[in-house]
Amino acid sequence: MATSTTAVPSAGPVAGSRSFLSRLRDGDEIARLITFLFAASVVLITLLLVFELWQGSVLPRHKFGFSFFRTSVWDPIFDQFGALPFIYGTLVTAGVALIIAVPLGIGAAIFLAELAPARISDTLEFFIDLLAAVPSVIYGLLGVFIVVPLMREYIQPGLKNTLGFLPLFQGPAYGVGFLTAGIVLAIMVIPYIISVSREVLLSVPRDQREAALSLGSTRWESTWKVVVPFARGGIMGSIFLALARALGETMAVTMVIGNTPTISASLFSPGYSIAAVIANEFTEATGAMYTQSLIELGLVLFILTFVLNGFARLLIVATSQRGAGMGHT
Amino acid sequence: MSPRLRWRKFVSGFMLTMTGVCAVVAVAVLFFILGYLVYHGGTSISWNFFTKLPAPVGETGGGMANAIVGSAKLLLLATLIGVPIGFFGAIYLAEFSGGTIAFVVRYAADLLNGVPSIVIGIFAFTLVVQPFKHFSTLAGGFALGLMMIPITLRSTEEFLRAVPRALREGAMALGASKWKTISTVIVPAAYRGILTAILLAFARVAGETAPLLFTALGNRFWSPGWNQPTASLPAMIYTYAIAPYEDWHRQAWAAGLVLLGLILVINIVARAILSRGIAVPRS
Amino acid sequence: MKRLAGLFLVVLCLASIVWADSTLSINGAGATFPYPMYSKWFDEYHKKNANLQINYQSIGSGGGIKQVTEGTVDFGASDLPMNEEQLKTYQDKHGSGILHFPTVMGAVVATYNIPGVSADLNFTPEALAGIFLGKITKWNDPAIASANSGVTLPANDIVVVHRADGSGTTFIWTDYLSKISDEWKKTVGAGASPKWPVGLGGKGNEGVTGTVKNTPNSIGYVELIYAQSNKIPYGSVKNSSGTFVKPSLAAVSAAAAGAAKEMPDDFRVSITNAPGKAAYPISSFTWLLIPEKFSDASKRDALKGFLKWALDDGQNYAESLSYAKLPKEVVAKELKAINKIQ
Numbered sequence: 030m031a032t033s034t035t036a037v038p039s040a041g042p043v044a045g046s047r048s049f050l051s052r053l054r055d056g057d058e059i060a061r062l063i064t065f066l067f068a069a070s071v072v073l074i075t076l077l078l079v080f081e082l083w084q085g086s087v088l089p090r091h092k093f094g095f096s097f098f099r100t101s102v103w104d105p106i107f108d109q110f111g112a113l114p115f116i117y118g119t120l121v122t123a124g125v126a127l128i129i130a131v132p133l134g135i136g137a138a139i140f141l142a143e144l145a146p147a148r149i150s151d152t153l154e155f156f157i158d159l160l161a162a163v164p165s166v167i168y169g170l171l172g173v174f175i176v177v178p179l180m181r182e183y184i185q186p187g188l189k190n191t192l193g194f195l196p197l198f199q200g201p202a203y204g205v206g207f208l209t210a211g212i213v214l215a216i217m218v219i220p221y222i223i224s225v226s227r228e229v230l231l232s233v234p235r236d237q238r239e240a241a242l243s244l245g246s247t248r249w250e251s252t253w254k255v256v257v258p259f260a261r262g263g264i265m266g267s268i269f270l271a272l273a274r275a276l277g278e279t280m281a282v283t284m285v286i287g288n289t290p291t292i293s294a295s296l297f298s299p300g301y302s303i304a305a306v307i308a309n310e311f312t313e314a315t316g317a318m319y320t321q322s323l324i325e326l327g328l329v330l331f332i333l334t335f336v337l338n339g340f341a342r343l344l345i346v347a348t349s350q351r352g353a354g355m356g357h358t
Numbered sequence: 359m360s361p362r363l364r365w366r367k368f369v370s371g372f373m374l375t376m377t378g379v380c381a382v383v384a385v386a387v388l389f390f391i392l393g394y395l396v397y398h399g400g401t402s403i404s405w406n407f408f409t410k411l412p413a414p415v416g417e418t419g420g421g422m423a424n425a426i427v428g429s430a431k432l433l434l435l436a437t438l439i440g441v442p443i444g445f446f447g448a449i450y451l452a453e454f455s456g457g458t459i460a461f462v463v464r465y466a467a468d469l470l471n472g473v474p475s476i477v478i479g480i481f482a483f484t485l486v487v488q489p490f491k492h493f494s495t496l497a498g499g500f501a502l503g504l505m506m507i508p509i510t511l512r513s514t515e516e517f518l519r520a521v522p523r524a525l526r527e528g529a530m531a532l533g534a535s536k537w538k539t540i541s542t543v544i545v546p547a548a549y550r551g552i553l554t555a556i557l558l559a560f561a562r563v564a565g566e567t568a569p570l571l572f573t574a575l576g577n578r579f580w581s582p583g584w585n586q587p588t589a590s591l592p593a594m595i596y597t598y599a600i601a602p603y604e605d606w607h608r609q610a611w612a613a614g615l616v617l618l619g620l621i622l623v624i625n626i627v628a629r630a631i632l633s634r635g636i637a638v639p640r641s
Numbered sequence: 642m643k644r645l646a647g648l649f650l651v652v653l654c655l656a657s658i659v660w661a662d663s664t665l666s667i668n669g670a671g672a673t674f675p676y677p678m679y680s681k682w683f684d685e686y687h688k689k690n691a692n693l694q695i696n697y698q699s700i701g702s703g704g705g706i707k708q709v710t711e712g713t714v715d716f717g718a719s720d721l722p723m724n725e726e727q728l729k730t731y732q733d734k735h736g737s738g739i740l741h742f743p744t745v746m747g748a749v750v751a752t753y754n755i756p757g758v759s760a761d762l763n764f765t766p767e768a769l770a771g772i773f774l775g776k777i778t779k780w781n782d783p784a785i786a787s788a789n790s791g792v793t794l795p796a797n798d799i800v801v802v803h804r805a806d807g808s809g810t811t812f813i814w815t816d817y818l819s820k821i822s823d824e825w826k827k828t829v830g831a832g833a834s835p836k837w838p839v840g841l842g843g844k845g846n847e848g849v850t851g852t853v854k855n856t857p858n859s860i861g862y863v864e865l866i867y868a869q870s871n872k873i874p875y876g877s878v879k880n881s882s883g884t885f886v887k888p889s890l891a892a893v894s895a896a897a898a899g900a901a902k903e904m905p906d907d908f909r910v911s912i913t914n915a916p917g918k919a920a921y922p923i924s925s926f927t928w929l930l931i932p933e934k935f936s937d938a939s940k941r942d943a944l945k946g947f948l949k950w951a952l953d954d955g956q957n958y959a960e961s962l963s964y965a966k967l968p969k970e971v972v973a974k975e976l977k978a979i980n981k982i983q
Contacts, residue, residue, distance in 0.1 A: 060537040064450035067443050068463045071507060075466040078473065078481050085484060105703075106832035136380030144374055145381070153385055155629065160388040162625050163618060164565020165475075166592045170599045170614050171391060174607070177855070201798040203841060203856060219384050249370035277474025279568035280596060288805035288842030299841045304476045304568070309805045309844055310834070311480065312572050312670075313704025315727065320707075324484075327477045338472035414684045415677040416870045416962075491712045493668070575670070578680060579687070579694040586666050587696060601847035602854055602871045 125211025134222030229263030399615025435499025440506025498574030517551030671705020671718030702809030720809025805842030
């Protein structure tokens with residue numbers, strides 16, 4: 030850490046680093062050393078982050094052990110902390126998001142990669158990239174003022190009237206809750222699924238398609254039975270990436286989930302997610318056990334996203350390489 | 359045509375149309391968001407919004423001048439932290455490093471990139487706020503800076519690697535030292551790409567709210583210096599959106615419009631820079 | 642271009658350094674209950690003393706206690722007095738104590754949004770406890786309806802709204818419910834962030850008001866001014882002498898009358914469910930938490946000056962914002978206590 034903070038001022042204005050570079054021009058070794066320090070600081074920061082999360086959650090880890098993940102009591106008055114409702118809320122909202130986002134995202138990616146002329150595909154992709162850049166708090170703003178009333182007035186009563194016999198769609202229509210958070214999350218992760226899946230689909234070698242078409246497949250059959258299975262790994266990767274995003278998403282979820290630690294089969298029920306409880310309670314958690322329990326939640330979130338991201342990257346890289354390998358032969 | 363073939367053709371046509379619908383829906387969301395923000399934000403935005411401090415709670419009027427300046431300071435600091443580390447780290451990765459170290463650094467950067475922003479907030483709180491005993495611009499800028507590092511690092515590295523081999527070898531053949539080659543040939547050649555990477559990283563953190571909640575906190579007044587809590591646009595949108603006051607909702611829309619406008623413009627500019635720059639082969 | 646950017650940077654840095662020197666910034670954080678009052682006070686005081694900015698962030702009473710103990714803010718604010726354990730933690734950490742200064746008094750009201758019902762409702766303590774325990778789930782439940790003859794209540798599900806953050810408003814509310822309901826006391830208890838049996842969470846008084854306002858058939862509890870300034874109805878509550886009292890400043894003052902005469906030296910006192918026919922039962926003082934020792938003399942003097950002003954001229958702003966002024970006895974006692982700040 031010390032290296033990075035002390036080194037910053039000497040780096041000077043970023044794009045104007047040429048004069049700074051020129052001073053260093055003489056020694057390759059000095060340059061190597063300095064750039065190494067910057068690179069090493071990235072590793073240091075990451076290690077420090079893991080260390081702080083681990084160190085910061087000593088108390089609840091010792092006191093509750095694994096029961097932290099199994100119990101659902103979150104009671105700061107009696108210093109009892111169980112993370113189950115938050116983990117549940119995080120997984121359920123992310124699950125709802127994927128159920129909506131995956132078909133839509135993959136459908137759109139197929140259109141962009143297989144059907145649309147390059148020009149249209151690139152233009153649409155440009156818009157999709159812009160959509161991915163919209164900050165979380167803006168989705169939250171629109172969620173609070175558009176999605177929540179819409180859910181309360183139309184969608185939830187509608188679902189109750191048609192599918193109300195399912196335990197999923199029972200209880201009062203609050204507007205906020207798991208379903209609403211899931212829908213907002215779906216809108217947020219669709220761009221990620223589209224972008225990555227499109228890339229992967231584009232990397233499928235042309236001869237795969239041509240072979241299928243020449244055997245008499247329709248366009249859709251060649252896409253669905255040949256191209257998509259070929260890119261399956263990468264598409265799965267994009268889904269994991271989206272899942273990791275959805276799990277860690279904070280602001281938009283906090284604004285529409287209802288902020289109540291409940292475990293309920295009904296998607297109309299208000300809930301809570303890990304990120305949301307940290308956002309709401311971290312500044313005001315009194316007592317070491319309370320604060321550290323929140324940090325442990327942070328650790329859980331970190332590990333979840335870490336595993337998912339790693340998995341996603343592996344899948345995407347493997348698929349692209351497979352495509353590239355086939356392309357060369 | 360046999361009925362079966364006709365059916366297959368129908369399925370093909372139908373499914374392909376559906377994929378088109380999916381694409382249109384996805385893109386329509388962007389225009390819906392933009393349209394709604396322009397409609398609501400546009401009618402709420404006024405000169406006061408840019409020049410006045412927030413009014414006391416419950417009173418109408420006031421603006422977000424302090425939040426705009428606060429965001430600018432936070433982002434400046436974030437850039438000063440994130441860009442040098444990302445840029446020089448990338449040079450090391452692309453030009454100097456061998457296998458193992460590069461792998462570790464890349465791995466760490468990818469890890470950092472995936473960390474949820476709220477966790478970055480916790481980290482910045484324990485690392486900066488607690489020891490310095492102050493919520494501050496410094497802590498907020500630090501948190502945002504951390505988030506800029508991996509984005510800058512990984513894309514800069516990619517652009518450096520995309521510089522044609524011939525350029526490198528040419529410079530080396532003329533007897534230039536490695537560092538001279540990097541600073542006079544490779545970096546200038548990848549200049550546009552790097553600038554794009556930095557701009558995109560900047561745009562990404564400009565809208566971040568979660569890490570600011572426990573670092574920059576908020577401020578009703580101007581935040582003097584760097585060691586005081588500061589208001590910021592995204593955090594103000596959050597506070598104002600969940601509050602009951604109509605006038606605050608109005609201002610939240612206005613702030614949303616300003617923030618989104620800024621982010622989209624940076625994104626478009628960044629892409630424009632790139633598309634006119636060196637050709638980067640698609641992987 | 643680069644030079645211009647560099648120049649801009651230098652100017653910005655210099656400007657902010659010069660700026661930092663000329664104004665004194667004091668940071669406080671805590672309760673949302675008195676936030677409208679404090680933001681008005683700090684705004685007015687800033688107009689009188691241009692070189693002093695007191696920045697107050699409403700992050701909840703729990704947050705106020707935590708952050709002042711951590712030393713990340715200069716002072717805290719809370720609607721629940723710190724308990725012995727918290728005082729000890731503070732003492733251990735800083736080697737000196739922390740003082741409570743009541744600033745104003747307020748009422749926590751049961752506010753609701755029932756489409757088609759514009760009348761002011763009456764709530765018995767049993768009804769309130771039942772609703773918040775999740776035992777009473779429909780608006781037309783006899784427990785509510787019996788106290789409101791003449792009002793047609795719908796058969797809709799009640800949506801309970803409570804605070805999602807550590808809150809002094811919650812403490813006042815649950816402190817009251819604990820005093821009037823044994824079941825509440827046993828299963829939930831009084832505290833800043835209890836384990837709620839039912840309901841939606843909103844962040845801050847602002848968040849609860851916003852949620853009630855946006856959610857049909859909901860009930861929540863907020864500080865009086867949040868209900869008034871947002872024009873949402875709030876109900877009368879039956880007090881310990883059996884009369885239904887509409888929340889008002891006079892009713893809050895009546896609740897404080899007893900406590901004012903026997904104020905303990907550290908000002909930590911609860912006035913929920915207070916005796917007296919006119920007393921509104923869910924009333925409370927709200928406190929500023931100010932460290933006994935300051936390392937920075939200029940901050941100390943500025944805060945002392947502000948406190949004196951708030952207890953004197955500042956009190957005149959209270960009523961227009963629906964807070965009750967402090968009783969005279971309490972003000973006199975506090976003015977003496979200010980000297981304890983060193």
